[in-house]
Amino acid sequence: MLNAEIIFKYVWSHFCSLYPKAKNLRVAYGENENAAVKISACGLSFFSKNLPFPKDICWQNWHEQRIPFLFQTKRTEVISEAENTVIINADIIAAAFYFLSGWQEIHSLERDRFGRFPYKASLQFQHQFVTIPVVNYYFDILKTALEKGYGISLQNPQSQFTTFLSHDVDRLESAWKIEGVKQLKKGNLLQIPKLGWQKLMRQDHWNNLKTVAKTVKKIGGVSTFFWLAQKGKYQNQPNADYDLTAPKYQQQIKFLEAEGFENAVHGSFGSSENTLQLKNEAAKIGSNVSGNRFHYLCFDPVKTPQVLVEAGINYDSTLGFAEHFGFRNAYCFPFQLFDFSSLKPYPFLEIPLNLMDATLWHPNYLQITPEKVAEIIKPMLLEIKKFGGVFGLLWHNENFSELNTQNGLTAFGNILNELQKQGSHFKTGSQLYQQFSEKLQ
Secondary structure (H helix, E strand, O other), X not given: OOOHHHHHHHHHHHHHHHOHHHOOOOEEEOOOOOOOEEEOOOOHHHHHOOOOOOOOEEEEEEOOEEEEXXXXXXOOOOEEEEOOEEEEOOOHHHHHHHHHOOHHHHHOOOOOXXXXXXXXXXXXXXXXXXXXXXXXXXXXXXXXXXXXXXXXXXXXXXXXXXXXXXXXXXXXOOHHHHHHHHHHHHOOOOHHHHHHHHHHOOOOOOXXXXXXXXXXXXXXXXXXXXXOOOEOEEOOEEOEOOOOOOHHHHHHHXXXXXXXXXXXXXXXXXXXXXXXXXXXHHHHHOOOOOEEOOHHHOOOOOOHHHHHXXXXXXXXXXXXXXXXXXXXXXXXXXXXOEEOOOOEEOXXXXXXXXXXXXXXXXXXXXXXXXXXXXXXXXHHHHHHHHHOOEEEEEOOHHHHOHHHOOOOHHHHHHHHHHHHHOOOEEOOHHHHHHHHOHHHO
């Protein structure tokens, strides 16, 4: 049964993964004992009701950012002092647990046609704060209180704005017909024979992973390729248009690895609820597969985490909203989801996905022009930079095609230019796993 100790321990481990110097400090949460720092536990009762969303939310400013405080209706001084004790007058522990554990999507019945928890059902949509990493602000409040209470300075020793750039390899053999139709509609008739000739020469225009790697290397970056190992359709939905086991694709996997890039599995339709399927798909890529992202971002919050554990996946990077960029779990660092059956964290690492290319122009999503993309997402990037966090960016290989310039190369180039301006470094999923996994133990 959930209690204050379990909830605090889970949140505290994430806080200490950022500020390891805090591990031996005493904090009173839901207790009457004396401590240099005390935190209100007014939100604990919420978790006995199995409701997806708290009714009570109060907005207050913290360091010039307006953030939501859950489980309360009245504004109070966020931090106060009394009798040599620093008091946090908001239940930031229960609120952080709510977001990091995935509580809202576990207890909400809302699902879209792909079985996903939809953005419009989220607390972030209801109160319009999806681009604010509120858990990081909660942690900043806790950090400030601990520094006051113990007279110390807490620093994140590895605080560095990092980009986790990735590419879901869904299609390698379809440009000749998909781009061909687009060019026909545009009247660019000279492009059609070129696309057809490339296909006849067994080098489809979207079979461009070496170009993708070269583009990323040019900016001093590195990225992770998520390979879709199941060909054909699943319940009338598209999986890969290529056979991953064919020698030419196996050679590309080896080429990317030799160039310092990472190869990971892109779990196909059905694999998010089928351990054996995910295992078999990862095996088609190779023995060094560490990470996964599910196709179409399919993720059942109850079933999928256990599949990832049983399949031996070290990290997953599925959890982002397809419909909007931002923070699905309100946090800008890798974290561990909570296992409500064992009442402890799952062992795999979840690397948040903050922005997917299709989100920007899909007719059902945002439809942002390439020239405005960098400007619109810049406030989110600055939030991540503020905390030295990780920006998860997904750019499909077909959107590196110059024939998709309106939706692909221009927007991607503008985002990379902004990342360079902000001094972001690049890491693969495995590198992030190595950096964060031990800290969360």
